[in-house]
Amino acid sequence: MLKYGVILACILSISLGAKTFPENFLFGAAGASYQIEGGWDEDGKGLSMWDVYAHTPGNIKNGDTGDIACDSYHKYKEDVALLKQLGLNVYRFSISWPRILPNGTPTQINQAGLNYYKNLIKELKAADIEPLVTLYHWDLPLHLLELGGWLNPRLADYFGDYARIVFENFGDDVKYWITLNEPGTTCTQGYEAGIHAPGLNLTGEAVYQCSYVSLLAHAKAYHIYDTEFRAKQGGKVTLNLACGWYYPQTESEEDAEAVRRSLDFNCGIYADPIFKGNWPQSMIDRIRERSKLEGYSFSRLPDFTEQEKSQINGTADYVSLNMYTSRVVWHISDYPIGPIPSLDLDLSVGSGVDPSWPASASSWLFSDPPGVRYLLNYLRDTYNPSEFVITENGWSDVGDLDDQGRIAYWKGYLSNILDAIVDDGINVIGYTAWSLLDNFEWAEGYTQRFGMIQVDFNDPNRTRTLKSSAKWYSGVVSTGQIDP
Template sequence: MARESFSAFLFLVIFSIANCDNVTLNNHFFPANFKFGAATAAYQIEGGWDEDGKGLNLWDWYTHTYPDRITNEFTGDVACDSYHKWKEDIQLLKDLGANHYRLSLSWSRILPDGTINNVNQKGVNYYKNLLETLRANNIEPMVTLYHWDLPLSLHELGGWLNPLTADYFAEYARLSFQLFGNYVKTWITLNEPQTTCVQGYGNGEKAPGYNHSGEGVYQCAYTHILAHAKAYHIYDKEFRTQQQGRVSIVLDSAWAEPASNKTEDQIAGATAMAFSMGLYANPIYNGNWPQIVIDRVGNRSANEGFSRSRLPEFTQEQLEFIKGTSDFFCLNSYATDHTEYQNGPDDNIGDPSYVLDIGVRQWKDESWKSVVNWVDLVPWGFRKLINYVWNTYGVNEIVITENGWADVESILEDDDRITYISQFLSALLDAVYEDNVNVTGYTVWSLLDNFEWTNGYTQKLGIVQVNFTDPNRTRTPKSSYTWYQNVLSTRCLVEKCEE
């Protein structure tokens, strides 16, 4: 079917797709200042893993050393080959009508050993060309400094369990601001520290694969927060006046819906949110770890025989240094969990455990549409999460920096993705117009099907299909690309919108 005919066909059918779920989409226009975009990350799309002086990073090492931990023993060695096909990616963004492109820099492509003593000029040139071309096409780069691909040399020094990693990150951030600040007005320091800390250093599901549940998660969180604050202050003091940009950190969470109106389940929901979101957001926006986290980890640590809490304590100087280090709130979310009380701070004392520290049980409702366990079609949970962030952290602006649907088959007519994104965007509009929350942007994950970490290439989240069996990594826009293109053009989710 010709592209133009397909677009017209899709415009006619999208409304019936939404109606299949008996959902009435919000019929307001998106606000005039609302920005749309798409996201990727360096390791997941670039490839070129050992080209032009790039150093090894954590995921290079992990996929090569433990191939059995990745579905089908896939790697990101080539991925989408965006190291060579970046111009095609920009053309896709331009044709889409995207206002911004959220991408990440590969730390080890710029600094092969992670330190500023060894700058790889070819890596610098790659990003300068990419960023300059985005700007030339009126696409704002939204640049993430770190999206999980820690230089291997820093991992060997302890990674995010080593507080010195915060200092190395701060030096890398300063260099990035110097090199790319003329092109970049929106900086993100770190992507989803919760995922890194819980799955990388807590339960071992992702690189580096550590199982230090009761201690590693908190030390990792501590180092991430200090790294972010150091980078923020560097930009604030040395670059903001001249470059006129802004800085934030991407935080992620599912919404924790209390399983009942029982007091203990209401507390369970609040506790789950304090550990998943608050552990990272509260020091930045409210000035310390959430009190419920301090209390639960402290009590359980004492009962386990520790002389001090397993949760690191910030000094007063650090608390003052960290608080307020964000210019807006970046939120990633894909899912909702039913949440109920499981154990108190004095129950099940034994080996240190992050899961027992939280003390809740979470599960998915069987009626919620889902293909993979971390993405489900629960738009009302998304709206509640947006309101939770707005009301809990006193922010003045929220930008959705990731949200999207996962398929497990490579399909072009991805109606489920259209349904998911349309309903989540509708919930976002509900938050804007009915709840008076200032949400100013939405970023779909992802522009491209890509390397989805330990799931390899078996989970497809792109609005553009990538043929990973083709050496050319051919890109083909899906139905969702054309639908999203129409939303960006009309700024409307339904056939006729109102102001």
């Protein structure tokens, strides 16, 4: 009788046009160490480049820092209880490299740091919540920054030593790993624009060297897991991609090419080496040609050796995708060859937004829900990964409890992700919304709030309060469906 009841329910669901997420779909939320933990100088933790950058006057709005943030270093049990209350079954968090290795090297391992993450993972497992762990979410140990940071190819070896220690200590309980979060943001904002740590404005050169070193570091960690831990631990490892979708301003071939170039420079810069073995050809050609015209005897885009191509190619067991917004782009044909090269000059693309798209509190974030479906189809067709997890997708406001803008944003994006699964056959297995908590939003400090849970940063106890979006999202999780 039960069997026929299930069949009838399915028929009714289909007849009513309802779509349902797969039964084992991973619904969760996300956060990152520097943005939520606090405890910046407690229990043997070393300094990170974000500790120093945030403490430098003028770098962060209102002089905010992550010294206390959400105080999740002390309140992790409360965070896990909230995840469980909402019915979530996966939590994406990152490990603070200097909390484990105070100077970034294996010469000193901080047991208190290991204990913190062991206790967090234990708490998650007891609540039947899957940990999805990011090894690096931007808080580079200061010592390694002083050795050249993401411009130093040796950083790949340091990262490998760190990854091995993390895999050894936590890998039996972690099945989903991300090596680096949004390396493109680190490279563009930290080394090209200079508005994130380490605050360097080395345009047109450091951004590509940073990307090169990031890929080497990712591949190093991937192969350490593959050869030393996979057989016993059975997990999956990937690099995180932060990609947007792009629309041509006109139907011209030039603007169509601007779309392709935007995808290459912003997404393919990491996806192509991992899935195809080299940089996108458009990047290779354009940067080489512009470098030559600028007087260089070499391309500003580093060449991979054949060994490096082989090491990087194939190092993704799934796609971790951060997707927030879309852009309208057009070709610019008259970007000059000037005395100072830059990423923007190499790309030669203008960009804007459709005026009909709702805007968030962030100057860069606009809501275009269909973009995520277009992007998933593009990534599937271009790279053919086995599966996707949407690891960041969110909306900023000023912290209102009745956050209807966030609900509208998530409803639109989740609906399009569901369409991609059901109608397009794309294997999206999970979604970790950004973010669980209001937190330290990098250069914006606490002026922008992405959380589904409000944190009172004026209260020493950092009181947490569910917003309307948390209750709405919990309903989606419990039913597997999105209300019209």
